[in-house]
Amino acid sequence: MTLLDRLMRWALYYSTQMIHQANNRSDALKGDPKVGGHPAACASSTHILGALHLLVREPQDYFSIKPHASPMDHAYSHLLGLFFHPDGIPFTQELAKRVMFNLRKFKDPENPDQEPVFQSYHAVWDPDSFHYLPSGSVGIPPVVSAYLALAYRFALHHGFDIPKGTHFWSLTGDSEFREGSLAECIPDAAERGLHNVTWIIDYNRQNLDGTRIINEEGFHGTDSNRIEAMAKANGWNVIQARHGGRRESFFKKPGGENFRKILEKLSDYELQALLLRRDGEITKNRFLELDPKLKPLFTKLNSTQVLELLEDLGGHDIELLVEIYKNCRTSKQPTLVIAHTIKGWGLECQAVPGNHSMLATEEEIEKMQKFLKIPKEDLFQLPPAKSEENIFCHKRGEELRKGIQKLRAHNTKNQQVLAKTVQERGEFPKTFNINLKLTPWANTQWMWGQLAAKLTRIANEKPTTPQDKAWELAATHLITMAPDVGTSTNLTPSMDGKIYGPESTENFESRYQVKDRTRLDLLPLEKQSHRHLRFEIEEGNAMSCVGAFGKMKDLTGIPILPFMTVYDFFIKRALDQFFYNLYWKSSFILVGTPSGVTLSPEGAQHSWKSDLQIPNGITWEPAFAIEMDWILSDSIRRHFTNENQNREGVLIRAVTRGLEQKVLLERLSQQVRFQNLSEQEVLEKTRQDSLQGGYWLVNFEGTEGYAPGDNVVNLFVQGALVPEAVAASDQLREEGIFANIAIVCSPDLLIGTLGKETQYSHLRQTLNVNSNLYINSTKSIKFGIKTSGQIQVESAAEFLSIRGSRIPIVAICDGEPGLLDNIGSIVGVPQETLAVRKHSKSGRPIDVYEYHHLDPKSIAEASIKMLEQAASEEILVKPSILEDCADQPSKETFVLEEDTTQTRH
8 A cells, every 4th residue: 555545544534533523422412413424425535635635735726625525624634734723823733633523513702712623514714724715505615716716817917916826626526516506607717718727526426315316318428428528518628537547557458448438338327336236246247248358358357356446436546636636737728627436435335325424333433543553542643753654744734834824924914015005095085076966866876887987997097186096095906797787787887998808809890890989898808907807697606706806805915896786686596605705704895786676667577675684794775876975985995994894795785766866965954953064064974874874864853843652753764765755754744744764774784783783773872763652641641630730640540541652663665574674673663664575567666666555655654554553552550650750850750741742751
């Protein structure tokens, strides 16, 4: 057995033992869910990962690994000493051995002294997570790795200081390779010429439920043939690692090529059955049955030798894999390696159907320990000092550790340069100062286009004004992208003559003089002036791409600023990718536009807006154009100053429905609290409130006749429905009802997870939305008698009944009710939510809003209904309590005067 073969056995033992320990803990409680694990899935990847870790990988390379193989990666990290503390200091050997017991243990974030743990699958918290992509979402990490390769190339072409020669490796299962995200990415990776991307398929013919059986007649061969044909047709270099060295030597004998043909025509299902049977004579007879001419070739082979040939698959030949990987590094195309393997290789469950989660027995693990001479008291002992294995691992590990430490230092340097640059430039502007005077009816999507155009212009031209210079840092890091909706989402200025991509064709429009200057120039070129990535209808690809570019700030210290636009409804097509971006804290800005039923001509299929409250994300929905400016300016600032913790991913929803912009200042200036402030002061206070989640557009507090508990209702409205809320408020005012209007700019900040972090302080304290009970007239008192202008309590009555009212809430949103339906429960008042509760129709906004009961009439009716319901609240109080309060008057008296209108209880 060679040195590398012996190291494979060490890695197989470590991964199997890790899973065994996770499933046999002394602290397990009765009724706990199973821990599980995937020894067989790890085993089939033993050589695939061994060749990478022991011989091929460079410190700057990136990896995404099929989730169930993560213990195998940890095993090689243990062998090579690649566990690190968060500050980059390597573990001691003793700590490394202890941590190997901590697979799937809980790490308390409040206890920094607790030993590190390994998550179920690769995660950023693992001690060997350097340049590993989180892998819990199958089918997504390989796509992210491809777009991370594109992000690296973009950064290099735009003059940023990042390491060169980086390769991006991904290992997937053969079942995982059926994920649509991978098929969607394959043509795009080749079209963009991502030659430093390698995907490896662990082709073991089994999935979680058992052996994969496909229609090989329909595919004209095995699934590996289908995969190869698909990848080649889409521009990939494909390498089949079918046969190991023993087979290849055997093929060179007379008649050997016929044997190769038999093996390559053998169905996956039959091969799997023969591997499971493990009977050399039966296998030999089957080969002879398929081709009697093979008899001379097999005459001198015994049963064991036949089995060795059967099991000698290319995915378990480390020398072959190393040679393949070296070729991947020099390929001019992205490469797909199909590594034929045996699920459960080297374990007793080898090739057993359904062995995906089958655990090794105590006896099997003891055999593995005995083979490697590992004592029971030191289960994760490293190879003995001065042994060939130890010397190799120490040297290889030292090379990788030094490289990793150098990369960490390089990243830190880039971050320090950024921090210094931000400090020298001073504060980011609070606004882009887009002139709205010439656009009295503007929509938020138009405003987004103006902002994107300004950033693009600053990036491509030397800024001259102080305002432009203040945005230069953001502009030079800008990249935009869209899945074939760039023009319809107002990214046209970012696209025209600025498509980033490999030059692949002559400009035939110019050659034949048919260039139309009124249309966009979409010819791709990899130039520093080019900052737009064009996608086909590939929402999943674009979402993975914006996440990959957004992670460059953490991975390289270069804060690439990625913007993506997409029709808001189609975010759902990429929701898995969106969640992945937020999970690993990518910093990006996504503009979903148009959104909701406000996209009224598009009808039902483009118009459902979901509540997306996901950790590390924040959603915004501006109403007036200036809000889009405020939100985007603040989001960009936070990206560069690292003030976006727990809100790294930004989703801004916009619409194409225009609002009369003067309404904002007109309604703000009518509020009593703004009477003595200048226009600029009013806008600044509103900006501050909007960036905390919302602001009062209409607030009648202080107005004559304003009587909370009798005639006041609070309307909370989001986005495009502001005109409907204003019209309803005006209508209600004519009927003697004061309907305040709060604009919800960010439900996450105001009433969502981010709001919960501050106990909803902006809603409760700043906006002063509360659950105060108002007792406004003598009609609220039962069982009392009147003497000398005061309400006295009959001494015979056991209880006094008081009726009071709180200020009810009506929420209005163009989307599902969950966007705004919890405001009342937070503050403790009755609430009615008007929202989209059925599939939409095509039509004018006025018709569609009425269909969904979002029109002014419906808002007014809901407000009156809620006032009537709120007025029925009854409280029973012992008379003695009120008498005691009356005897002890204070600043806020509890004596009930007959003509009191706003006394609070």
